Amino acid sequence: MLRKIVGYRQDEVGDWVAVLECGHGQHIRHDPPLTNRPWVLTPEGRAQFIGYSLNCKICDGDDIREIALPFPDA
Numbered sequence: 001m002l003r004k005i006v007g008y009r010q011d012e013v014g015d016w017v018a019v020l021e022c023g024h025g026q027h028i029r030h031d032p033p034l035t036n037r038p039w040v041l042t043p044e045g046r047a048q049f050i051g052y053s054l055n056c057k058i059c060d061g062d063d064i065r066e067i068a069l070p071f072p073d074a
Helices: 043-046
Strands: 002-010 016-020 026-027 054-055
Touching: none
Parallel strands: none
Antiparallel strands: 002 016, 002 054, 016 026
8 A cells, every 4th residue: 555755764773764654664775786775875865755655565464574373272
């Protein structure tokens, strides 16, 4: 589900996370050659993407960390 970026925060290791309007976060790493997002590295670059829409996998129910899996009976 598309959600707009409303802000940014850094995780525990300093990687940037986009805060989405739904309250969820999505990493937006600059990790060449896999991902090339140099705009993440500066406040001015990040500010240009406020309002930009990203697909929120948690809202879609696709993020495995958010899916409650039942534990087998012991």
